[in-house]
Amino acid sequence: MIITLTGNLLAERTFEFRDWEPGKTQRAARESFQVGGKGVNVSRMLARLGARTLALCFAGGATGDECLRWLDAHGVAHHAFRGRMPTRAGLVVRTTGAGASRPETTFLGPDVAPDAASLAACAAWLDAQPAAHALAFCGSFPGWETPAAAPLRDAIERRIAHAAAGVGNVHVDTYGAPLEWFVEKPVALVKINRAEFDRLAPVPAPASAPENSMPARLAAARRRWPAVRNWVITDGPRPIWCAAGAAHDDAPFSLQPPAIRENSPTGAGDVLFACILHALINRRLALAGAVAEAMPYAAEWCEAQPAGPGMR
Secondary structure, X not given: OEEEXXXXXXXXXXXXXXXXXXXXXXXXXXXXXXXXXXXHHHXXXXXXXXXXXXXXXXXXXXXXXXXXXXXHHOOOOEEEEEEOOOOEEEEEEEEOOOOOOOOOEEEEOOOOOOOHHHHHHHHHHHHOOOOOOEEEXXXXXXXXXXXXXXXXXXXXXXXXXXXXXXXXXXXXXXXXXXXXXXXXXXXXXXXXXXXXXHHHXXXXXXXXXXXXXXXXXXXXXXXHOOOOOEEEEEEOEEEEEEEOOOOOOOOOEEEOOOOOOOOXXXXXXXXXXXXXXXXXXXXXXXXXXXXXXXXXXXXXXXXXXXXXXXXO
């Protein structure tokens, strides 16, 4: 079982226009709703691959109710921790008419940090699960560094400790405060994009120096955060940089994603993460094989999807 954890669920509504102009009242041609959140997306892709998965999330208010109804209707296996604050909302504005000039724009409501009671409930739930279940920590997590989140941090640290002893595993695709916390722990995998890696490990001046090449920077990251077993750094259509193994004996390596006609890259990272997890955990592949197997799925996603966010 792969359990995904989404700390920042999104009630996402999309308005489609043939075209629109700022400063005027607009009438949409079509409206749709879906649930956003990296862990939900990862669980949906895992389910498509035939993997056993469960999406954990925090939901509150009328927007949270709408999200849970959508998850039920779409057959997404989930367990929600109910909170006092309404789940954040988002609006996607998209133009679909021939010759439409407006790029797609996404408006996100303020992040909503889970409250102390729901965080404690999530911690207790995780503690009750078999240690052999994998945990994938996905996306942003408002309030991660606050005292209210201490029970959940402690519960995840206990799972990491089990993993370090050879039982279970914890995989991470996040940024900001949670990423800075996880890289100090013996997690099985840190998968982030190049922008997130640059924020985590900034390039010292001058940027053109040989030590600032990706192999050198990734090797330096392994020395700085030696507990992390595996690293995967994505960079859009450019090479994916990887570093494998707890012993850190092997040099970082890169794999080139397939060349495609990219339509929408949004959501491709979630597809890639899900496929890597499935290959590592269920198919028992090494990191290089897992990433190589995952890349065509992400490339196909970019090429096949209509422009717009989420897992459609």
